[in-house]
Amino acid sequence: MKKADKLAKIPPYLFMELRKKINKAKADGIDVISLAIGDPVEATPKSIIQELCATAHDPLNHRYPTDEEKGMLAYRREIAQWYATRYGVKLNPENEILGLIGSKEGCHHFIIARVNPDDVVLMTDPGYPAYRASILLGGGIPYNVPILPQNHYLPVFEDIPTDVARKATAMFLNYPNNPTGACATMAFLNRLVEFARAYDIAVCYDNPYSEIVFAGQKRISFLMARGAKEVGIELNSLSKPFNMCGWRLGMACGNPDLIAAISKVKENTDSGIFNPIQFAGIKALQKEAPFIDKMLKTYGTRRELVLQTLKKIGIRFNPPKGTFYLWVPVPKGLTSLEFTNRLFDKTGVVVASGTAYGQYGEGFVRISLTVPDKRLKEAMARIEKEFA
Ligand SMILES: *Cc1c(COP(=O)(O)O)cnc(C)c1O
Numbered sequence: 001m002k003k004a005d006k007l008a009k010i011p012p013y014l015f016m017e018l019r020k021k022i023n024k025a026k027a028d029g030i031d032v033i034s035l036a037i038g039d040p041v042e043a044t045p046k047s048i049i050q051e052l053c054a055t056a057h058d059p060l061n062h063r064y065p066t067d068e069e070k071g072m073l074a075y076r077r078e079i080a081q082w083y084a085t086r087y088g089v090k091l092n093p094e095n096e097i098l099g100l101i102g103s104k105e106g107c108h109h110f111i112i113a114r115v116n117p118d119d120v121v122l123m124t125d126p127g128y129p130a131y132r133a134s135i136l137l138g139g140g141i142p143y144n145v146p147i148l149p150q151n152h153y154l155p156v157f158e159d160i161p162t163d164v165a166r167k168a169t170a171m172f173l174n175y176p177n178n179p180t181g182a183c184a185t186m187a188f189l190n191r192l193v194e195f196a197r198a199y200d201i202a203v204c205y206d207n208p209y210s211e212i213v214f215a216g217q218k219r220i221s222f223l224m225a226r227g228a229k230e231v232g233i234e235l236n237s238l239s240k241p242f243n244m245c246g247w248r249l250g251m252a253c254g255n256p257d258l259i260a261a262i263s264k265v266k267e268n269t270d271s272g273i274f275n276p277i278q279f280a281g282i283k284a285l286q287k288e289a290p291f292i293d294k295m296l297k298t299y300g301t302r303r304e305l306v307l308q309t310l311k312k313i314g315i316r317f318n319p320p321k322g323t324f325y326l327w328v329p330v331p332k333g334l335t336s337l338e339f340t341n342r343l344f345d346k347t348g349v350v351v352a353s354g355t356a357y358g359q360y361g362e363g364f365v366r367i368s369l370t371v372p373d374k375r376l377k378e379a380m381a382r383i384e385k386e387f388a
Pocket of ligand 1: 038101102103104105128174178206208236237238239245248249250
């Protein structure tokens with residue numbers, strides 16, 4: 001059957017392709033270790049699971065979710081508390097916070113709520129592939145803003161052509177950045193607000209790694225910038241900090257008009273989040289901040305191990321301090337894809353080619369630290385043996 005034209009514009013989802021490749025190798029009897037996907041392997045903390053189980057027994061929670069299109073007020077209040085204590089950001093749970101089925105959903109609904117057909121939407125290259133898909137599905141035109149190592153992987157607003165900025169009605173940004181690991185500075189965020197205000201661009205600041213930072217890097221929210229609430233929203237998610245990717249729970253915070261618009265889209269799309277998952281989310285935000293510190297220690301150790309191994313095989317670089325990814329330059333003379341394939345053929349280790357994130361990803365691969373310690377050690381041992 002014929003599909004909608006806009007679907008044909010969307011490249012195959014990177015991880016789907018990877019999964020196929022991995023499955024084929026596994027079927028051939030190869031012991032594959034995938035460092036390609038960012039999805040924590042350790043269990044969600046017990047208190048969160050217990051809260052889900054306990055609240056799942058209540059028949060009241062078997063009906064449509066409470067405050068369908070916004071999320072439960074108790075969940076929104078807890079988010080307000082979290083933003084106040086973690087980032088010093090004040091939010092009104094009544095009209096500045098929205099519960100989401102993960103931040104990826106928020107990206108999509110943000111576009112539906114804000115963008116008209118043929119509006120230009122800015123995103124970064126390299127960038128998270130779901131932004132492009134959301135823009136295209138919403139009928140917008142993606143415009144890639146390069147983010148380069150010499151600029152610490154931050155966009156340079158002066159380099160965006162004025163006619164493009166004028167046509168743009170929305171922009172995606174994401175720091176700590178997937179895939180590069182780069183972090184924003186407050187100076188950058190203040191500049192972002194000025195740029196957005198000057199061109200009436202709605203900012204969708206996707207921040208699921210706000211808690212995943214290393215080596216003294218400060219946790220930063222876009223909403224800490226002066227006037228941020230006037231120009232945009234921040235998406236966040238329980239997926240990455242609380243090992244809850246499968247639970248599908250996130251939030252949008254900030255500009256009340258955008259929040260109301262996205263809420264209207266949700267009201268007519270998904271009818272909200274299963275109550276027990278929201279109760280579990282409340283528990284996570286109330287009780288499990290120490291779990292994040294524990295995971296950061298784990299990721300920190302893994303990060304060190306990978307960096308040491310890379311050094312031994314002659315790859316030296318100064319890694320940015322955010323996310324559980326390492327954005328690694330490939331050896332000279334090889335493209336990202338050549339290196340990815342060579343690595344896989346020689347060691348059975350899968351990494352993500354930088355080019356999956358855009359043309360400026362050429363020359364890099366992304367290594368994820370969300371694998372069990374034992375498997376990561378095995379992967380690094382194989383790499384060292386083959387390439388040192
Ligand atoms: C993982 C990830 C998401 C998805 O988060 P969910 O809340 O699980 O939907 C969104 N944006 C970026 C940049 C991510 O890396």
